[in-house]
Amino acid sequence: VSDSEVGSEKHPGLKNSELGASAPTVGIQESKLKRTFSFTRNALTGSRMNRRKSRAKDVDSLKNPMIINDMDNLEAKQNKKNFLRPTLNKIINKVVQKVSNLGLQNNKNLCSSYVYGGRRPNAMSLSSSDLRVPPVRPGNFPGDKVPGVIGLRNHGNTCFINAVLQCLSHTDILAEYFVLDQYKADLSKRNKINSKKHGTKGEVTQHLALLLKSIWSCQYDPEISNKFKLIVDKYGSQFRGNNQHDAQEFLLWLLDKVHEDLNTATKKKYKAIKNSFGRPDDVVAAETLANHVRQNDSFVLAVFQAQFRSSLTCPRCQRQSNTFDPFLCVSVPVPQDQLRPVFVTVLYTSQQPRQVKLGLSLPAHAEIRDLKEQLAQDTGISEQHMLITEIDDLGFQRTFSDNQPLNMIKETDPIYCIELPQLKEATQDTGEYILLVWVNILIVDDQCARFSSPYTMQVCRETSYVDVEKLILKEMCWSVADGVLESDTEDMPGQIKMRIASPGCLSSYLDPTLEHPLYDESVDNAIALCDTTSAPPHLKLVLEWDLQAKTSMVVDDADHIEEHSSVKQLKQNAEMGGSVTLEECFQLYTKEEVLGAEDAWHCPNCNLKQEVIKKLGLWSLPDILVIHLKRFRQPPAKNHNRSTIKLTTLVDFPSVGFDMTPHLCGGGGGGPSLWWKHNNHSNNPLQHNTYDLYAVCNHHGQNLHTGHYTAYCRNPYNGQWYCFDDTTVTAVNEGELVTSAAYILFYQRRGLLSPSTSSSASSTSEHWASRLIPPPASNQPSVEAEEQFKRNSRQYATAPTGQKRTHCIEVPAEVPRSVANSPMQERRTSEIVTFGAPMDLTESIV
DSSP: OOTTOOEEOOOTTSOHHHHOTTOEEOOOOOOOOOOSSOOOOOGGGOOHHHHHHHHHTHHHHHHOSSOSOSSOOHHHHTTGGGGOSTTHHHHHHHHHHHHHTTOOOOOSOOOOOOOBTTBOTTOOOOOSSOOOOOOOOOOOOOTTOOTTOOOOOOSSSOHHHHHHHHHHHTOHHHHHHHHTTTHHHHHHHHHHHSOSOSTTTTHHHHHHHHHHHHHHTTOOOHHHHHHHHHHHHHHOGGGOSSOOOOHHHHHHHHHHHHHHHHOOOOOOSOOOOOOOTTSOHHHHHHHHHHHHHTTOOOHHHHHHOEEEEEEEEOTTTOOEEEEEEEESSEEEEOOOOSEEEEEEEEEOSSOSSSEEEEEEEEETTOBHHHHHHHHHHHHOOOGGGEEEEEEETTEEEEEOOTTSBGGGSOTTSOEEEEEOOOOOOOBTTTBOEEEEEEEEEEEETTEEEEEEEEEEEEEETTOOHHHHHHHHHHHTTTTBOTTTTTSOOTTOTTSSEEEEOSTTOTTOBOOTTSSSGGGSHHHHHHHHTSOTTTSOOOEEEEEEEOHHHHHHHBSOOOOOOEEOHHHHHHHHHHHHSOEEEHHHHHHHHTOOEEOOGGGOEEETTTTEEEOOEEEEEESOOOSEEEEEEEOEEOOOTTOSOOOOEEOOOEEEOOSSOEEOGGGBOTTTTSSSOGGGTTSOOOSOGGGTTEEEEEEEEEEESSSTTSSEEEEEEEOTTTOOEEEEETTEEEEEOGGGOOOTTEEEEEEEEGGGOOGGGTOTTOOGGGSGGGGSOOOOSOOOOOHHHHHHHHHHSOOOOSOOOSSOOOSSOOOOSOOOOOOOOOTHHHHOOOOOOOOSSOOOOGGGOO
């Protein structure tokens, strides 16, 4: 039964005989009081009429424990006009009379609706007979359940969605807005005053609300997030499929779609703004804001949005032209060093020592060809004879081409520069030659480990398998026993397995039964796959030794590498200046820049085009401040490979007491954002621009379209920090938050802290989540649901971790408190009166 229908509904706690077989229920008439934003108001300031309307709100509480049906029938919502008939008062009086005769206990602590700018949505007028409902004590969650602490299933590279959803779920004011169904008033008004030409017709918003409810009620089921992904695919074509995407792009897309669904602005067109040149900033900013609010008015913008100022200064007359624009997220650049360290082990063909590890400093946007140029200068090896490859304990991994970006290589990657000998010309007597590069692997009980150093040589392709073995042992003469080279191996062919280590030939071995195994088709395929523009054609081999063969022939299995002094010096330099602060990022963001001639600006005062000075600054601040660290950069135009470059610089950011006052420009920094004009902030002016961290979205990997996303979130219910890695949830300390993987930072204004996070004296019972009916102690999905999900859902695309995956984790014994008291309790006015069993989310999935 929707909020706008008249029908029969059973009381969850009473028998049918007590209510009567035909006891009607009354729909709720939408209030016509005008509102501006969807904000809470102090409950003590409510009028007598508002209290009367809040009692009427409990009619809905009698219908359902928490959620009636999150996917309301859209056709039923269109029939609200049927309520405005003359017999409405008679129906109301009859219902009130029947319910009053039940003799329910008096409860003065009635449910008060969330206040939106002076209006209580979905309120109706009652007769003089007040409706009474029994008092209900707040539910306590079992010891193994924490509201909001649940992992989300990965539906095929959806870790970027999961990380963003966890950060939004721990945005306390946003979670309360959706979990307690306060968004429905805005959604209903949006559908009423607009023709649904924009947005998603409420689908994204309703599925987001359903997912947040399942998280905060500890009743999450993978099918809920799977359906949310389908809705994202429906309205966001760029997110379809199983590819990895940018978490910041998805965050802005999601907030924009929810804003469109909840946008209650009635104006369609912008007003023309006067020229801002020479006018006061306060006036221009206010006009721009008012003009924007004409078309954009939603809870999302009220929480996340503020204004920044863009200034153009004429270098001749010093006059300024300022423009003001809204923002949902501040994207700050990450300062970077001009040079980055690279460590390479050089393998010589005829020089001692054979292996030398070098430390090189190269530009941050360099390519592999730049690395080879630097190595050629330092080693004397020709670039045409270099093979740049990665060799770890398991053998060959990546082989790099000249046009690949250098940022693909981490400082800890085992990179080798192998000098390849000059290939001999083919003759009629000897035939064609081939270059061999190999490593040695010991295999014992399916376990393998590399030993000794890599080797290289050239050999005639007509050589037999046994002769190839002899030539390999001869090249390894410094490692093998003295009598091995003189022994006769004619009767023991194939005692060393030679695996071809090339893409497409992972399981191919040289056949010892062939007369000329180097002419085999698998060898030709491996050579054809070589990038001849980066290295000469060659064949990579992995020699697999068993324990008996290695013990009898190899006497020295050490990998002797001499470390050059440049390695130690480069490591020391990296340790001294390897991190920056968030303050430095904002200083770079607000730094002045001179625009070139191609971006010249026409100064109205000078009547000339000038190469002006541009500067960005924050004019106002939102209550939820989202800071995006711009770690991904496009490479220079000269690069042939256009993949993004990730900056792994460690950004040190504060977790509490981040003062944004120094980063505000002009007169816009004296208080909260204009978007929160009607909101109740702290009376302490020093807290207006002070923020505390509550979530961090992390990106692990080297590329924008690869890697993995996780999230650190501070649970507002108990104040504990958790790490969310898809379905894996683990408790973390506050000191573990600052890492080089931090990508998006979520801060909230200190005056907005909820009671449960304000002081150590607070109790979790004061948090709005404590009024939810707790789930049973065991909340694992059913076997049928898990089997259904495995059949229908996508497979994991990210590598699973070794940690145990869980849905809800235990409450920590002690929770550190580090934040001062907050007036958040004064802003919480809605009380949910619930009956019956825990909320059933299964019927809400469409």
